[in-house]
Amino acid sequence: MSHVMNTYARLPVTFSHGQGCRITDIEGREYLDALSGIAVSTLGHAHPKLVAAISAQAGRMLHTSNLYRIREQEQLADKLCALSGMSEVFFSNSGAEANEAAIKLARFYGHKKQIELPTIIVMEKAFHGRTMATLSATGNRKAQAGFEPLVSGFVRVPYGDLEAISYVVEHHHNVVAVMLEVIQGEGGIHLADPDFYQEVRELCDARSLLMICDEVQCGMGRTGSWFGYQQVGVQPDIATLAKGLGSGVPIGACLVGGKAAGLFGPGNHGSTFGGNPLVSTAALTTIEVIEQEGLLANAAHIGDLIRKLFAEALAGTRGVVDIRGHGLMIGIELDRPCGELVGRGLAAGLLINVTADSVVRFLPPLIFSEADARELVERTAPLIKEFLAA
Numbered sequence: 490m491s492h493v494m495n496t497y498a499r500l501p502v503t504f505s506h507g508q509g510c511r512i513t514d515i516e517g518r519e520y521l522d523a524l525s526g527i528a529v530s531t532l533g534h535a536h537p538k539l540v541a542a543i544s545a546q547a548g549r550m551l552h553t554s555n556l557y558r559i560r561e562q563e564q565l566a567d568k569l570c571a572l573s574g575m576s577e578v579f580f581s582n583s584g585a586e587a588n589e590a591a592i593k594l595a596r597f598y599g600h601k602k603q604i605e606l607p608t609i610i611v612m613e614k615a616f617h618g619r620t621m622a623t624l625s626a627t628g629n630r631k632a633q634a635g636f637e638p639l640v641s642g643f644v645r646v647p648y649g650d651l652e653a654i655s656y657v658v659e660h661h662h663n664v665v666a667v668m669l670e671v672i673q674g675e676g677g678i679h680l681a682d683p684d685f686y687q688e689v690r691e692l693c694d695a696r697s698l699l700m701i702c703d704e705v706q707c708g709m710g711r712t713g714s715w716f717g718y719q720q721v722g723v724q725p726d727i728a729t730l731a732k733g734l735g736s737g738v739p740i741g742a743c744l745v746g747g748k749a750a751g752l753f754g755p756g757n758h759g760s761t762f763g764g765n766p767l768v769s770t771a772a773l774t775t776i777e778v779i780e781q782e783g784l785l786a787n788a789a790h791i792g793d794l795i796r797k798l799f800a801e802a803l804a805g806t807r808g809v810v811d812i813r814g815h816g817l818m819i820g821i822e823l824d825r826p827c828g829e830l831v832g833r834g835l836a837a838g839l840l841i842n843v844t845a846d847s848v849v850r851f852l853p854p855l856i857f858s859e860a861d862a863r864e865l866v867e868r869t870a871p872l873i874k875e876f877l878a879a
């Protein structure tokens with residue numbers, strides 16, 4: 490085996506190049522990409538505008554430092570604030586780091602209110618990352634096992650349970666924030682009741698708590714609007730981004746507004762690479778192409794189409810529990826663990842995923858076409874049926 494640390498159960502395939510929603514392995518086999526490297530490749534592979542923008546930026550300058558002003562980073566912050574309704578952005582290199590910034594902000598906010606041991610309410614089945622604080626916020630015992638002591642200051646409630654949140658707020662005097670994913674991604678494509686998000690917002694307003702939305706997976710157009718919280722009609726105080734933001738170039742962001750704005754000053758947080766000229770250009774171009782090519786509407790339309798086609802193709806199939814999601818964040822829950830479907834998909838030339846043991850997950854590039862959608866369902870539904878019939 491290689492000298493790469495054995496932290497992933499990797500599939501036995503290596504890709505050499507991609508074009509649009511197709512990706513080719515080193516033996517020349519082509520695959521339909523319905524995963525986007527886990528919600529990352531927003532514009533698919535080798536999008537000519539992104540390639541041109543990154544190449545040109547590489548020719549000018551890759552990196553300076555956050556010791557200096559960075560024009561591309563300022564432009565990206567302006568753009569993200571205009572789209573999100575926020576007022577300030579901190580740039581990181583990943584989703585976990587964006588969430589670290591959010592967690593630090595919430596604690597800082599608490600300390601300003603003389604709360605010495607600030608507590609953040611987090612959800613069961615949540616995924617917020619693998620660093621110590623974000624792992625502690627994550628609602629997955631398997632991921633945490635062996636890494637104790639976890640970071641303190643988190644209280645967990647069932648996802649979508651407003652009463653549980655209210656109870657904790659009433660009985661625990663140190664609560665400073667509620668942190669959630671509008672659509673839980675790794676947890677199995679779970680959405681709460683539509684009223685839940687608004688009720689959390691109202692509770693946070695009434696109690697001066699910060700509402701933190703982890704948009705690392707559901708943000709950047711995947712649901713059919715720029716951010717998942719816009720689908721459910723709330724404006725959080727903090728929203729975190731990464732995955733699809735740079736369309737494959739590593740960049741994360743912590744967006745703040747409302748009560749969370751203006752908290753951090755020089756010295757409170759930082760990152761060497763965060764928002765450097767290269768990654769900021771990639772994100773700016775990603776946003777520009779999403780706008781120019783109407784990819785928000787496309788995500789909504791193609792997502793609906795995929796769910797409708799799967800519902801038809803799998804109608805009456807025993808073992809299919811639910812077909813759900815929003816836009817291009819789609820899950821098919823089966824009544825049993827189905828991890829082996831990933832390998833079967835690969836053998837059939839399909840990049841699909843399984844999360845939470847029994848949920849087949851699709852996160853296609855936002856450029857997915859109707860023809861791609863039909864092909865995906867025509868080729869995947871028989872694999873699911875075969876698997877369930879065995």
Ligand SMILES: *Cc1c(COP(=O)(O)O)cnc(C)c1O
Pocket residue numbers: 582583584585586588616617618619670674675703704705706707731732
């Ligand atoms: C992937 C993910 C993260 C972690 O992002 P990394 O870039 O892997 O650190 C955090 N939150 C959510 C919702 C995610 O899907």
